[in-house]
Amino acid sequence: xxxxxxxxxxxxxxxxxxxxxxxxxxxxxxxxxxxxxxxxxxxxxxxxxxxxxxxxxxxxxxxxxxxxxxxxxxxxxxxxxxxxxxxxxxxxxxxxxxxxxxxxxxxxxxxxxxxxxxxxxxxxxxxxxxxxxxxxxxxxxxxxxxxxxxxxxxxxxxxxxxxxxxxxxxxxxxxxxxxxxxxxxxxxxxxxxxxxxxxxxxxxxxxxxxxxxxxxxxxxxxxxxxxxxxxxxxxxxxxxxxxxxxxxxxxxxxxxxxxxx
Amino acid sequence: xxxxxxxxxxxxxxxxxxxxxxxxxxxxxxxxxxxxxxxxxxxxxxxxxxxxxxxxxxxxxxxxxxxxxxxxxxxxxxxxxxxxxxxxxxxxxxxxxxxxxxxxxxxxxxxxxxxxxxxxxxxxxxxxxxxxxxxxxxxxxxxxxxxxxxxxxxxxxxxxxxxxxxxxxxxxxxxxxxxxxxxxxxxxxxxxxxxxxxxxxxxxxxxxxxxxxxxxxxxxxxxxxxxxxxxxxxxxxxxxxxxxxxxxxxxxxxxxxxxxx
Numbered sequence: 382x383x384x385x386x387x388x389x390x391x392x393x394x395x396x397x398x399x400x401x402x403x404x405x406x407x408x409x410x411x412x413x414x415x416x417x418x419x420x421x422x423x424x425x426x427x428x429x430x431x432x433x434x435x436x437x438x439x440x441x442x443x444x445x446x447x448x449x450x451x452x453x454x455x456x457x458x459x460x461x462x463x464x465x466x467x468x469x470x471x472x473x474x475x476x477x478x479x480x481x482x483x484x485x486x487x488x489x490x491x492x493x494x495x496x497x498x499x500x501x502x503x504x505x506x507x508x509x510x511x512x513x514x515x516x517x518x519x520x521x522x523x524x525x526x527x528x529x530x531x532x533x534x535x536x537x538x539x540x541x542x543x544x545x546x547x548x549x550x551x552x553x554x555x556x557x558x559x560x561x562x563x564x565x566x567x568x569x570x571x572x573x574x575x576x577x578x579x580x581x582x583x584x585x586x587x588x589x590x591x592x593x594x595x596x597x598x599x600x601x602x603x604x605x606x607x608x609x610x611x612x613x614x615x616x617x618x619x620x621x622x623x624x625x626x627x628x629x630x631x632x633x634x635x636x637x638x639x640x641x642x
Numbered sequence: 643x644x645x646x647x648x649x650x651x652x653x654x655x656x657x658x659x660x661x662x663x664x665x666x667x668x669x670x671x672x673x674x675x676x677x678x679x680x681x682x683x684x685x686x687x688x689x690x691x692x693x694x695x696x697x698x699x700x701x702x703x704x705x706x707x708x709x710x711x712x713x714x715x716x717x718x719x720x721x722x723x724x725x726x727x728x729x730x731x732x733x734x735x736x737x738x739x740x741x742x743x744x745x746x747x748x749x750x751x752x753x754x755x756x757x758x759x760x761x762x763x764x765x766x767x768x769x770x771x772x773x774x775x776x777x778x779x780x781x782x783x784x785x786x787x788x789x790x791x792x793x794x795x796x797x798x799x800x801x802x803x804x805x806x807x808x809x810x811x812x813x814x815x816x817x818x819x820x821x822x823x824x825x826x827x828x829x830x831x832x833x834x835x836x837x838x839x840x841x842x843x844x845x846x847x848x849x850x851x852x853x854x855x856x857x858x859x860x861x862x863x864x865x866x867x868x869x870x871x872x873x874x875x876x877x878x879x880x881x882x883x884x885x886x887x888x889x890x891x892x893x894x895x896x897x898x899x900x901x902x903x
Contacts, residue, residue, distance in 0.1 A: 451865070475868050495840060495858060532836075534833065536832055540832050543826055546826055546875050547826040549860065551844070552841065553857070553858060553862070554885075555816035555844055556844050556847075557896070559812055569804040571795075575795055578793075580816070583812070583816055584842050584844070584845035584846075587820050592817050592820035593824065596821065598814030606711075615807070623888060624815075634881065
């Protein structure tokens with residue numbers, strides 16, 4: 382079990398801290414610029430709340446930077462001299478591990494899930510993409526990850542950036558499709574709730590079927606009558622019409638390239 | 643309980659027939675052009691299998707056309723004289739009810755769900771969008787729908803076409819986002835399975851949060867660094883790059899229009 386310092390008390394910092402605490406790790410400190418946020422999280426896991434990076438405990442074995450991608454570098458600069466021997470991890474899918482390249486032992490611990498601080502998430506079901514700068518570090522990161530999750534994947538920096546890009550399509554962009562659907566239903570006084578079972582079932586299907594195989598609808602069927610009617614319904618919504626047209630064409634190209642079985 | 647003739651033994655015809663049979667309705671006949679398909683379904687529900695529309699039972703109270711949108715009209719022409727008094731229903735989201743306008747009693751019974759013949763679906767949880775050409779017909783369609791589903795919505799023809807368009811975004815297009823994600827992960831030897839919990843959680847979130855509010859990611863945060871890196875990763879994939887760019891811009895526009903709380 383490790384002595385861990387958690388930098389950040391947002392969604393990721395909160396979920397990781399609680400899961401690690403519950404797995405028997407000792408979270409010695411929780412840092413947040415906002416003292417109240419640091420105290421709230423720290424009080425749940427018997428940690429010391431800090432709001433000044435100079436207060437960082439130099440005996441921490443692992444320091445986790447669960448902060449926004451764009452501040453990882455500057456936080457690192459402020460703490461690196463205090464913790465030369467600690468294993469340093471960031472939690473960002475879109476950042477190279479080499480952001481820590483001045484350090485001796487570093488890696489990545491990225492939970493591939495959308496976490497909400499106020500919502501409980503079973504971390505055992507959250508996949509972690511991990512990396513480490515040496516084999517020994519990798520073993521340590523894997524042990525830490527496996528202590529909180531049943532699903533740990535070692536992937537390199539390039540793979541992680543592509544996985545982050547793929548996650549953007551799978552989550553952020555699919556959510557925007559829901560947003561457009563909601564806008565259309567609201568504009569015509571249809572309850573958006575009618576679509577919720579469909580949205581869930583579409584997401585469930587990828588557990589057993591490749592999304593390419595699962596593709597249905599007018600575009601996949603080359604049903605030009607329905608496509609034309611849909612485009613006409615969107616004639617006053619040029620932005621949505623452009624998205625409809627582009628995705629429809631992309632589905633049709635996919636279907637044509639599909640190997641015939 | 644009604645005497646029903648089911649035209650079509652595909653995904654919708656199969657699920658409707660089984661659910662109606664289990665709710666105590668009598669499916670008197672099942673039609674499929676393919677005699678084997680008709681027999682397979684009919685045998686499960688003690689119905690007569692037919693493969694010739696001339697064989698339709700003229701005493702049927704309700705005739706359901708669970709066939710592809712583009713053949714509803716031609717099937718109707720072949721059967722209308724045999725069943726002048728039956729209630730005639732189609733199951734298509736994208737078709738006007740008026741496709742049956744020569745008939746006296748007609749309507750729509752559209753299950754708003756992606757149904758797979760080989761997969762069991764609890765029809766009680768499937769929302770139905772219904773319509774009828776008179777108030778009396780509407781009552782009859784509602785009774786039928788409520789006998790198999792807990793979630794029945796009366797919506798007019800125009801609303802149904804918009805709902806079908808919205809469903810295309812919410813299901814077909816979000817599935818295509820999964821397909822692109824799968825292509826990216828496969829090209830870089832990352833298991834697509836890492837993304838499945840994220841896909842499910844993204845879909846689950848809309849049960850409690852408007853998708854507009856739930857939107858996260860680089861586009862929503864205006865994180866131009868990540869967006870630029872993602873676009874660079876897609877430089878050899880002009881089709882995906884165009885989709886990335888268009889959806890990112892659409893998310894940014896949505897975020898700007900969002901009422902500030």
